[in-house]
Amino acid sequence: MKPDLHIQKLAERIQELKKERKAVILAHNYQMPEVQDIADYRGDSLELSRMAAKSDAKVIVFCGVYFMAETASILSPDKTVLMPDKSAGCPLANMITAEDLRELKRRHPKAVVVGYVNTSAEVKAEIDICCTSSNAVNVVLSLKDAEEIIFVPDKYLADFASKRTGRRLIAWDGYCPTHVKILPEDIVRSIRLHPHAKVIAHPECTSEVVALADETLSTGKTCDYVRKSDTKEFIIATEVGLVYRLQKDNPGKKFYPASELAVCPNMKRTNLEKVLWSLEEMKDEVRVSDEIRRKAKKAIDAMLAL
Ligand code: 13P
Numbered sequence: 299m300k301p302d303l304h305i306q307k308l309a310e311r312i313q314e315l316k317k318e319r320k321a322v323i324l325a326h327n328y329q330m331p332e333v334q335d336i337a338d339y340r341g342d343s344l345e346l347s348r349m350a351a352k353s354d355a356k357v358i359v360f361c362g363v364y365f366m367a368e369t370a371s372i373l374s375p376d377k378t379v380l381m382p383d384k385s386a387g388c389p390l391a392n393m394i395t396a397e398d399l400r401e402l403k404r405r406h407p408k409a410v411v412v413g414y415v416n417t418s419a420e421v422k423a424e425i426d427i428c429c430t431s432s433n434a435v436n437v438v439l440s441l442k443d444a445e446e447i448i449f450v451p452d453k454y455l456a457d458f459a460s461k462r463t464g465r466r467l468i469a470w471d472g473y474c475p476t477h478v479k480i481l482p483e484d485i486v487r488s489i490r491l492h493p494h495a496k497v498i499a500h501p502e503c504t505s506e507v508v509a510l511a512d513e514t515l516s517t518g519k520t521c522d523y524v525r526k527s528d529t530k531e532f533i534i535a536t537e538v539g540l541v542y543r544l545q546k547d548n549p550g551k552k553f554y555p556a557s558e559l560a561v562c563p564n565m566k567r568t569n570l571e572k573v574l575w576s577l578e579e580m581k582d583e584v585r586v587s588d589e590i591r592r593k594a595k596k597a598i599d600a601m602l603a604l
Pocket of ligand 1: 327341342343344416430431432474500502515516517518
């Protein structure tokens with residue numbers, strides 16, 4: 299069978315089974331093109347969390363990485379949250395454990411704790427308020443009365459939020475191994491090749507890359523910005539999967555990945571075969587224990603209430 303026909307057959311079978319199972323398919327903006335194409339909703343971490351909570355589907359097939367499916371399950375414990383490949387983790391989320399954070403809290407007993415959504419449920423259970431890359435600045439701004447603020451685990455997102463808000467943040471030393479592959483020289487070279495393009499960086503990029511960007515935005519906000527902008531060319535400094543979505547949604551504009559090396563191996567674990575198997579066999583389910591879920595949900599709800 300020709301590859302395109304194979305993809306089409308898989309996609310058709312997925313759509314049939316999705317109806318039978320009363321399922322909804324959510325795909326993060328970094329997923330492979332064919333996975334984005336069969337999804338009901340594509341989005342950034344915050345958009346997908348909101349979608350998962352709002353949907354009346356019984357089953358959520360989450361095409362993303364583990365902490366995202368876990369967040370969906372925390373918000374919707376009555377739904378069955380499936381991951382086509384449960385081994386798709388997030389190295390950034392794995393850079394801090396709940397015990398690491400308890401120890402940091404012991405050293406700063408008065409601090410309010412902001413935790414990036416890229417954390418395990420156990421870590422979320424230890425934080426006061428969650429944030430994503432699209433609302434980190436507003437979350438920090440909302441903590442006007444806090445004497446001290448701990449921000450975990452991404453040091454670059456912390457630096458970005460600190461510079462935008464003028465608040466000193468006690469940051470954890472975590473980072474995304476995919477975003478740090480984008481170097482300042484990649485941006486300089488891209489600008490030389492495409493002098494009329496605007497540079498949009500994700501806030502997980504290094505501070506040097508962010509300093510060279512015209513805008514620093516989450517993947518979802520990048521989609522909004524590009525759609526509304528009169529500019530026709532963009533250099534995209536984030537995981538390369540976003541370029542597929544941007545190009546598909548904006549055929550009249552041009553997008554250049556700042557670095558072809560920025561590929562998240564975990565985001566690329568999900569493919570159509572795995573999506574189909576997960577619907578056929580109703581696995582792998584992602585669940586969080588009730589005690590952790592209740593505590594983690596408080597931190598997510600605090601963010602969603604903003
Ligand atoms: P967004 O929320 O901007 O999609 O980012 C998610 C992420 O994990 C980036 O590495």
